[in-house]
Amino acid sequence: MFNSFSLNTRFAAAIFGxxxxxxxxxxxxxxxxxxxLFPFFLPQxxxxxxxxxxxPRDEEDRSVExxxxxxxxxxxxxxxxxxxxxIIDTPNTYLYLVLGNGQAMRYGIGIGRDGxxxxxxxxxxxxxxxPAWTPPPQMIARQPYLPRHMAGGPGNPxxxxxxxxxxxxxxxxxxxxxxxxxxxxSSGCLRLTNEDVSDLYSRVSVGTKVIVxxxxxxxxxxxxxxxxxx
Numbered sequence: 001m002f003n004s005f006s007l008n009t010r011f012a013a014a015i016f017g018x019x020x021x022x023x024x025x026x027x028x029x030x031x032x033x034x035x036x037l038f039p040f041f042l043p044q045x046x047x048x049x050x051x052x053x054x055x056p057r058d059e060e061d062r063s064v065e066x067x068x069x070x071x072x073x074x075x076x077x078x079x080x081x082x083x084x085x086x087i088i089d090t091p092n093t094y095l096y097l098v099l100g101n102g103q104a105m106r107y108g109i110g111i112g113r114d115g116x117x118x119x120x121x122x123x124x125x126x127x128x129x130x131p132a133w134t135p136p137p138q139m140i141a142r143q144p145y146l147p148r149h150m151a152g153g154p155g156n157p158x159x160x161x162x163x164x165x166x167x168x169x170x171x172x173x174x175x176x177x178x179x180x181x182x183x184x185x186s187s188g189c190l191r192l193t194n195e196d197v198s199d200l201y202s203r204v205s206v207g208t209k210v211i212v213x214x215x216x217x218x219x220x221x222x223x224x225x226x227x228x229x230x
Contacts, residue, residue, distance in 0.1 A: 070108025
C-alpha cells in the first residue's frame with residue numbers, strides 16, 4: 001500500500017511539473033515570437049512588385065537645326081506672279097511666298113520621293129490646324145500597315161497645320177520629322193517644319209494660288225538672301 005501511495009505521489013508530482021512548465025511558457029513576454037507549431041509550413045513572403053518604368057518622354061515636338069539655306073528668310077525673287085502667290089521650287093526644295101517688289105519669303109521644304117513629284121497650278125481650298133490624317137486609298141494600297149485614321153496632334157505626320165490643294169490628295173503641311181526638310185521622302189505632299197508651316201498658314205488664305213514647278217525645271221536658285229525671318 002505504501003508503495004502504491006509513493007507511486008501515485010511521484011506520478012502527481014510529474015503531472016504538476018509539466019503543468020508548471022506549460023504555465024511558465026504561456027506567461028513569457030508577448031514580445032517573444034512563438035515557434036510555429038508546424039515549422040515545415042513556412043509562411044509565404046509576397047514578392048515586391050517590379051519597379052514601374054517611367055513613361056518615355058514625348059519627343060514629337062523636337063526641334064532640328066536646319067542648314068542656313070533651308071531656314072525661313074526674305075530673299076530677292078523677281079517674278080511676274082502677284083503678291084501672295086505660293087511657288088514651289090521642286091528641284092531646290094524651296095517654297096516661295098511672293099511678297100512683291102522683287103522679294104519673297106522662302107521656306108525650306110520636303111518634297112515627293114522619286115516617282116511621286118508632280119507639277120501644275122492649284123489653289124488652297126481648305127486650311128486646318130492640327131489636322132487629323134486619313135491616308136488616301138492609293139497610299140493604303142502601297143502601305144497597308146498605315147492607320148486608317150489618326151487624330152491630330154504632335155505625333156501626327158501632318159504636323160501643326162495643313163493647307164489642302166484643290167481636289168487633289170496633296171497638301172502643304174507640317175511634320176513630326178523636321179529632319180526630313182530638304183529631302184525627297186513624301187508621297188507628293190509638301191512639308192515644312194511646324195514653326196514654318198504655322199508662319200505660312202498665317203500669311204495665306206483660302207483661294208491662294210499655288211504653282212508647283214516640275215522636277216525638270218533646273219533653273220538656278222534665284223533667291224539671294226535679304227534677311228532671315230524669325
